[in-house]
Amino acid sequence: MSASSSDSEDGGFDGMFQEPEGYFPPPPEPTSVVFDRQPQWVTEGSPDNITVNLLGSHPLWGHHLWNAAKTFANYLDEQKDIICNKSVLELGAAGALPSLISACNGASRVVITDYPDHDLIENIRKNVETNFPAKLADESIAVTGFKWGSEIERISALAQSQEGTYDVLILCDLVFNHSEHTSLLRSVERLMAKPSLAEDGSKTSGGEAYVFFTHHRPWLADKDMAFIGRAREELGLEVTRVVEEYTGAMFEDDPGDERVRGTVHGFRLAYPAL
Numbered sequence: 716m717s718a719s720s721s722d723s724e725d726g727g728f729d730g731m732f733q734e735p736e737g738y739f740p741p742p743p744e745p746t747s748v749v750f751d752r753q754p755q756w757v758t759e760g761s762p763d764n765i766t767v768n769l770l771g772s773h774p775l776w777g778h779h780l781w782n783a784a785k786t787f788a789n790y791l792d793e794q795k796d797i798i799c800n801k802s803v804l805e806l807g808a809a810g811a812l813p814s815l816i817s818a819c820n821g822a823s824r825v826v827i828t829d830y831p832d833h834d835l836i837e838n839i840r841k842n843v844e845t846n847f848p849a850k851l852a853d854e855s856i857a858v859t860g861f862k863w864g865s866e867i868e869r870i871s872a873l874a875q876s877q878e879g880t881y882d883v884l885i886l887c888d889l890v891f892n893h894s895e896h897t898s899l900l901r902s903v904e905r906l907m908a909k910p911s912l913a914e915d916g917s918k919t920s921g922g923e924a925y926v927f928f929t930h931h932r933p934w935l936a937d938k939d940m941a942f943i944g945r946a947r948e949e950l951g952l953e954v955t956r957v958v959e960e961y962t963g964a965m966f967e968d969d970p971g972d973e974r975v976r977g978t979v980h981g982f983r984l985a986y987p988a989l
Contacts, residue, residue, distance in 0.1 A: 745770055745838075748780045750812055752819075756792035761819045766845050767810040770838055780810050782962040783888040783927040786979040788816040790927075790958060795820045797923075801882035802874050804828065804906060806863065806899070807889045811839045814885065818847050818856060825850075826873045826881070831860025864898030867905045880908040884924035890942040891931055899942065903984070904950050910989045924984040927958065933971035943982055952984040 750765045757763055765788075770778045791798060791813060799821040805814045807829055814827045827843070829835045840858045843851045850856040857873050871879030884907050889899060908922035926943065930936040946952045958981030964973050 743778070746778075748810075750780070750785065750788065752792055752816075753789060756789075756795075758795075758820075762846065765812060765815050765819075766842070767812050767815075768838055768841050768845060769810055770834055779965065780812060781888045781929075782965055782977075783929055783979050783981075784810065784812045786958060786960055786962060787885070787887055787925060787927040787981065788812050790925075790981065791816045791820060797925075798822045798883055802826075802876060803883045803885065804870070804874070804881040805885040805887075806861065806902060807886065808839055809835070809887075811842050813887055814856070815842065815846050817883075817885075818850055822883075823855070824875055825856045826870070827856065827858045828861035828870065831862060836860050861902075862898075863895055864901045867902070870902075870906060874906075876908075878908060880922060881906055882908055882922045884922065886924060886926045886928075888928050890926065890928050890939045891935075893935070893938045893941070896942045896945060900945055900950060903946070907984075907986075910986050912989055918989050920988060921986045924952075925957075925981065926984060927979060927981040929962075929965070929977070929979050930975050931965065931969070933975040936975065943984075946984050950984075951986070953987055955983045955985075957981045957983050 745768060747766055747768045750767055752763060752765070767780050769780060798817045800823050802824040803814065803817045803822045804826045805811060805828060808814055808827045809829060811827045814825050817825050827839050829839060836858060840851070843856050843858060847856060859873065861870055874881050884903060886899065890896070903924050907924055910921035911919045928939060930939055943954055947954050958979060960979050961974070961977055962979055964977040969976060
């Protein structure tokens, strides 16, 4: 054996254990979904549909348009007063459909966030550019990365309000991530507007958070619901169920009761009135 071959880093095998080109299948291509709004809820001058671009695949599930997001989008279209002239913050937005519907219905400020991953954030930005390029240009819609529970001050500043808080928080299909409940609750506590009493005696009702989700793993439904319980017990929020709708399961071959996996639950969280 020559000195040159014995000293080489691969021991002279020259990559014989590398997989041949084309051994692995190519990654899935990005897709897009057209979300058709219900005609009875579309106002004049507002788009009839929203195009949602999705990643081909992603470990943080940014490659699906989830039933909870679609259900909440319909809810927002029907209940426009929730976000009209309000500041809106979406956490874990993925395709960001609810934020885009908020823009349709007159939200004054929309901040769309997800985990600070380049592909996720750039795909959200692409969705805003596809549907509302002018709002991205004039910065009435902002897109940024946000790791729940950290950088609260930076996200607060994006609200562009004196208090640095938001009127409406959107959490769609996030509570399955049980290890992040504490960080999510801290984000809600710090970023949702609190009721206040002005010097003239007038009152503001404070903000509200909408938590929509499906029990994708029925045997862990209690852990999903723990988020709602903690919001009530630890943050003192009032909890109101606003939606329980069967949409069909996202993935038909998943284990567990299909009826459970196919039902979207929606809750409104808000501080008690002063």
